Amino acid sequence: MTPHKNDCIPEQFIFEQVKSCPFVVNFSGKPVTSDAGLALIAELDRKRKITSRLAACFKDYREQNKILHPINSLIAQRIYG
Structure with a gap:
């Protein structure tokens, strides 16, 4: 039996703050970037x-x-832009 949509996915996730803005993810189905x-x-x-x-x-x-930029910073920049 397939679980209902709400049985396995919470309505929203709240992550640690990114910079000074709250960061919330929900599943409303609206277009995202x-x-x-x-x-x-x-x-x-x-x-x-x-x-x-x-x-x-x-x-x-x-x-x-x-060294101005440590290797982990350079790797993160390469991955995330």
Whole structure:
């Protein structure tokens, strides 16, 4: 038997605040931007530290006192834009 729509999906999800704006996801079916999925991926990354763990796999040969952007920041920028 297939569960009812509301049996498995809550009405809405509330994520940690992104910058100073509240971030709420609901399933109203209205059109969304193509970037909406990136916010969900970024939230998952913050919780699971995926880009930080990936950055730990790299050896950074740059001069440490000249680094403005750490590797995990560069990886996140490459993924999220």
